[in-house]
Amino acid sequence: MNDISGSFSAAAVELSGVDLSLGRGAARVHILRDVSLHIGRGEAVALLGPSGSGKSTLLMVMTGLEQPDSGAVVVAGQDLRRLDEDALARFRGRHVGIVFQAFHLIPTMTALENVATPLDLAGVRARDALKRAERELAAVGLARRIHHYPAELSGGEQQRVALARALAPDPIIIVADEPTGNLDETTGRDIIELLFRGQRERGTTLVLVTHDSELAARCDRVLHMHSGRIEEPLVPIVPAPGRS
Numbered sequence: 001m002n003d004i005s006g007s008f009s010a011a012a013v014e015l016s017g018v019d020l021s022l023g024r025g026a027a028r029v030h031i032l033r034d035v036s037l038h039i040g041r042g043e044a045v046a047l048l049g050p051s052g053s054g055k056s057t058l059l060m061v062m063t064g065l066e067q068p069d070s071g072a073v074v075v076a077g078q079d080l081r082r083l084d085e086d087a088l089a090r091f092r093g094r095h096v097g098i099v100f101q102a103f104h105l106i107p108t109m110t111a112l113e114n115v116a117t118p119l120d121l122a123g124v125r126a127r128d129a130l131k132r133a134e135r136e137l138a139a140v141g142l143a144r145r146i147h148h149y150p151a152e153l154s155g156g157e158q159q160r161v162a163l164a165r166a167l168a169p170d171p172i173i174i175v176a177d178e179p180t181g182n183l184d185e186t187t188g189r190d191i192i193e194l195l196f197r198g199q200r201e202r203g204t205t206l207v208l209v210t211h212d213s214e215l216a217a218r219c220d221r222v223l224h225m226h227s228g229r230i231e232e233p234l235v236p237i238v239p240a241p242g243r244s
């Protein structure tokens, strides 16, 4: 049940009829409404929509950090609703990379430890985890910062560490929630280039929440959210025959 190998489907993410409410009593809010979507392996998908439309919550559902009230959530062929908390955590550790706007590094750990620890938890031998973490940090330009603590790093550097941490297990899918939201424009662009490079080179599926429509246009597909729903595109995405 917890072994997901051999059960991969062509899709990276398949949601159908996902509904989710959060909060109690009068404060209960219906956040996701009948969300269905299919994201292919290696696809880069941008998720656009006004603040409060449910984008972050949708990413949480895709990563199993939030359970829907109803509907199906299948990631890399694994039905996430059939996994218990421990199995979900293991699944995330191996197959899902998450990049948040606020970095979310562990302040008492060095950059190297921040990247190596999840590998460790995913069952990689400690020495190999450290080696891999070092490689990943070098790949994001932080070879000379591996022993620094988050507080000793700039915002851009912290987000590079977070990116190295997300990419290190070679996940099937990376979800990035406004990853440049706390960074200046130039630093943000660097992070995005690293994110796309990681996605391209490894064939990782990318789901990117952004407010930047230019950035969204660089993805293979753009999904628009509004009031907890994915809006259907008004024009077909596939070009008519005979046109290119």
Ligand SMILES: Nc1ncnc2c1ncn2[C@@H]1O[C@H](COP(=O)(O)OP(=O)(O)O)[C@@H](O)[C@H]1O
Binding pocket: 022, 023, 027, 029, 031, 049, 050, 051, 052, 053, 054, 055, 056, 057, 058
């Ligand atoms: N734990 C929670 N309890 C109640 N409401 C929540 C909770 N988390 C988010 N919401 C509400 O759900 C809606 C969607 O939130 P979110 O997914 O963060 O949207 P977005 O990322 O598009 O800005 C918002 O109206 C928000 O206030």
Ligand SMILES: [Mg+2]
Binding pocket: 055, 056, 057, 177
């Ligand atoms: Mg959000």
